[in-house]
Amino acid sequence: MKLKNVFALSTIVSAALLATPVLSQEQPGLDSRTNAKMLLENITPEKASTEELKALIEKALPQYDESLLKPYAGRDPISALSFSRLANALQDKISLEAPEEVTDIDDGIRALSIDTEKSKIGYVNRDRSWNFDKDANTRAIPADQAQKQVLSILNDLGFDSREMAKPFITKQMAAGAKAGEDKPSRTMEVYRYVIVPRSLNGLPVSQSDVRVAINNYGEVQRISAEWPQLTLREGQRLRDREEVINDLLLEVSEQDPTEAIHFIGNIQYAQQIDGDQIGPVLVLNVNDYPTPYQVAVPLAEQATGDERI
Incomplete structure (x- = not known):
């Protein structure tokens, strides 16, 4: 069974990899500047041999052990949310009444979404949006203040702090230039972005995070979250390492790999598409001519039977 039919995995490196410790390994290879030059000059690298690929994949695989399979049963905070509770946690209020089956409401100023089936929430307040005439001279709130505010909101909404990695905090900026000028003459801070x-177990969970934009007055302008309940059940065992390597080799070999190939391997947890639990996967980030891509294979299987998780 191929991974693409088993796990829901992002095709790009997620923000979680920027802020979460990962078990990873990499070796030197093709960088983006060299790749661009080869494309411009129409230079095609030689094809890589199977032996070379396997050796590089083996080197890129991080070490891991049975601790990846420690059982875990998390809670589902989104299933317990209401529109009023979400708005209240964001220091806002919503006057519209909605039946339980409604997932989206909009009163013209604020829009809220709670999708319990997909474990997603969303919120935006148009009155809290950045406005050039009013906000051009304001500055984003301090990073530590933003982090404290966001973590407090998530606590109010019932999110489990044990499942949160270190927040990644930045700014959303805007720039302006005078008429006829090529370079921006002014930069402005629009939102603090968290x-x-x-x-889980110190490793990223694929495609699950919370994203918050806070305006320069300390108000949440928008928030989005994808946060399914995490369940890691007993009865799994690690697959043979050689089998994992061969699966990765098969996937990479189908992409016409070249001698310029470069691998970075890391371990994440991924939610199963047809199931209600997660499992560890090896994600291999591949930088090769002409386009980078990702390959992922499961690291665990059921302890009984041959069907992989």
Whole structure:
């Protein structure tokens, strides 16, 4: 069974990898500047041999052990949310009444979304949006203040702090130039932006995080979260390392790999598409001519039977 039919995995390196410790390994290879030069000059590297690829993949695989399979049963905070509770946690209020089956409401100023089936929430307040005439001379709130505010909001909403990795905090900027000028003459701070990645056992959880934009007055202008309940059940065992390597080799070999190939391997947890639990996966980030891509394979299987998780 191929991984693409088993796990829901992002095709790009997620923000979680920027802020969460990962078990990873890499070796030197093709960098983006060299790749661009080769494309411009129409230079195609030689094809890599199977032996070379396997050796590079083996080197890129991080070490891991049975601790990846420690059982865990998390809670589902989104299933317990209401529109009023979400608004209150964001120092806002919503006057519209909605039946339980409604997932989205909009009163013209604020829009809220709670999708319990997909474990997603969303919120935006148009009155809290940045406005040039009013806000051009204001500055983003301090990073530590933003982090404290976001973590307090998540606590109020019932999110489990044990599943939160270190927040990644930055600014959303804008720039302006006078008429006829090529270079910006002014930069402006628009929002403080906070990403809270999901983690378990110190490793990232694929495609699960919270993203918050806070305006320069300390108000949440928008928030989005994808936070499914995490369940790691007993009865799994690690697959043979050689089998994992061969699966990765098969996937990479189908992409016409070249001698310029470069691997970075890391371990994440991924939610199963057809199931209600997660499992550890090896994600291999591949930088090769002409386009980088990702390959992922499961690291665990059911302890009984041959069907992989």
